[in-house]
Amino acid sequence: MDVEDVLRMDRWPHILCPGCGNGTILNVLARELAERFENGDLDPDKTVLVSGIGCSSRLPGYFRLDSLHTTHGRPLAFATGLKTANPDLEVIVITGDGDAAAIGGNHLIHAARRNLDVTVICANNYIYGMTGGQVSPTTPEGDVSTTTPYGNPEPPFDLCELVMGAGAPHVERWTTAHPVQLKAAIGRALDREGFSFIDVLSQCPTNYGRRNGFRDAREMVEWLRENTSTRDEEGKIRIGILRDEEREPFHARIRKVLEKAGGDGD
Amino acid sequence: MRIKEEFCKGCFLCVWVCPVDALDESDRRNEKGYRLPEQVGRCTGCRQCEMICPDVAIEVVEADEG
Ligand SMILES: Cc1ncc(C[n+]2csc(CCOP(=O)(O)OP(=O)(O)O)c2C)c(N)n1
Ligand code: SF4
Numbered sequence A: 001m002d003v004e005d006v007l008r009m010d011r012w013p014h015i016l017c018p019g020c021g022n023g024t025i026l027n028v029l030a031r032e033l034a035e036r037f038e039n040g041d042l043d044p045d046k047t048v049l050v051s052g053i054g055c056s057s058r059l060p061g062y063f064r065l066d067s068l069h070t071t072h073g074r075p076l077a078f079a080t081g082l083k084t085a086n087p088d089l090e091v092i093v094i095t096g097d098g099d100a101a102a103i104g105g106n107h108l109i110h111a112a113r114r115n116l117d118v119t120v121i122c123a124n125n126y127i128y129g130m131t132g133g134q135v136s137p138t139t140p141e142g143d144v145s146t147t148t149p150y151g152n153p154e155p156p157f158d159l160c161e162l163v164m165g166a167g168a169p170h171v172e173r174w175t176t177a178h179p180v181q182l183k184a185a186i187g188r189a190l191d192r193e194g195f196s197f198i199d200v201l202s203q204c205p206t207n208y209g210r211r212n213g214f215r216d217a218r219e220m221v222e223w224l225r226e227n228t229s230t231r232d233e234e235g236k237i238r239i240g241i242l243r244d245e246e247r248e249p250f251h252a253r254i255r256k257v258l259e260k261a262g263g264d265g266d
Numbered sequence B: 001m002r003i004k005e006e007f008c009k010g011c012f013l014c015v016w017v018c019p020v021d022a023l024d025e026s027d028r029r030n031e032k033g034y035r036l037p038e039q040v041g042r043c044t045g046c047r048q049c050e051m052i053c054p055d056v057a058i059e060v061v062e063a064d065e066g
């Protein structure tokens, strides 16, 4: 199976801006899924993509798979019902930094705490891209957005630390400048049972880059490559596998409750 | 390698990622007016351009001279 069999190529070219990092995420996710469908590791009829609202949340609509394009901040709420009622589904949540950590912040920490068995791919472009470039909970301090024209006065969330603090067992951070590693990380996340979170540092050249001194998408991926490291290095953002553990997932715990309560678990 | 020109948006992330400088910006444009990349050197077939392309516009067939 080829990437073009997984994607709805009749909808191409897609709506994302030139050089948008969301496109690279779409690309590597499609390739990882195509490989898994091909070798039988995953069944396309049992694979579901769930997203909220945002440019990043447009991605599921480009896949030839069942998908839920939900309300802003709520993909994990929908995914909780989907996975708990249908534990045999492979559920992949695609979300943005605004979707996941601002309006959806509570769903994020509780899905991590419960260890919901889903793969979360968070396209973290430091901004609300879709609505024109408002500040988000991950916008770096001092950076310019339409709502922080004099520089962001707030410290940003480290999304990986946030979900690890809430109990997430598998957490990785990569960037769109690392497509090979990102694809492998998605593979690991699909293999793991439990809450897998991939923080993908990404570029929005249109609504973040041009306000913050980047001339184009190339300068942004260059920055991502130069300012990240798989080792703990002073002044660099740590990328790589940040936690890789196992913990009983939510749907298995719920099944036990149902058995205790006298049902058959279905 | 093959560039599906009708899907390209001229971001040149493919040129940026190629570790052996096998790609470069060209002066040709597609129908939408986006400037296209072109192969200028030997490709090792590493597929990084194929994977980074936000528009899924590149297909690496195998290592070749172009
Ligand atoms: C309840 C609700 N509030 C606000 C909005 C407006 N809105 C749409 S997308 C968005 C932010 C998207 O940012 P992010 O999740 O980071 O995704 P990106 O567009 O950057 O990929 C907002 C605030 C909405 N659609 N629904
Ligand atoms: S506005 Fe930003 S996030 Fe949205 S498609 Fe354009 S570059 Fe991508």
Ligand code: SF4
Pocket (backbone or CB within 6 Å): A019, B003, B007, B008, B009, B010, B011, B012, B013, B014, B015, B036, B037, B052, B053, B054, B055, B056, B057, B058
């Ligand atoms: S990365 Fe893709 S869209 Fe960008 S210039 Fe290269 S072929 Fe075109």
Ligand code: SF4
Pocket (backbone or CB within 6 Å): B001, B017, B018, B019, B020, B021, B022, B023, B042, B043, B044, B045, B046, B047, B048, B049, B050, B060
């Ligand atoms: S596949 Fe070829 S053209 Fe593409 S990045 Fe690798 S060496 Fe360069």
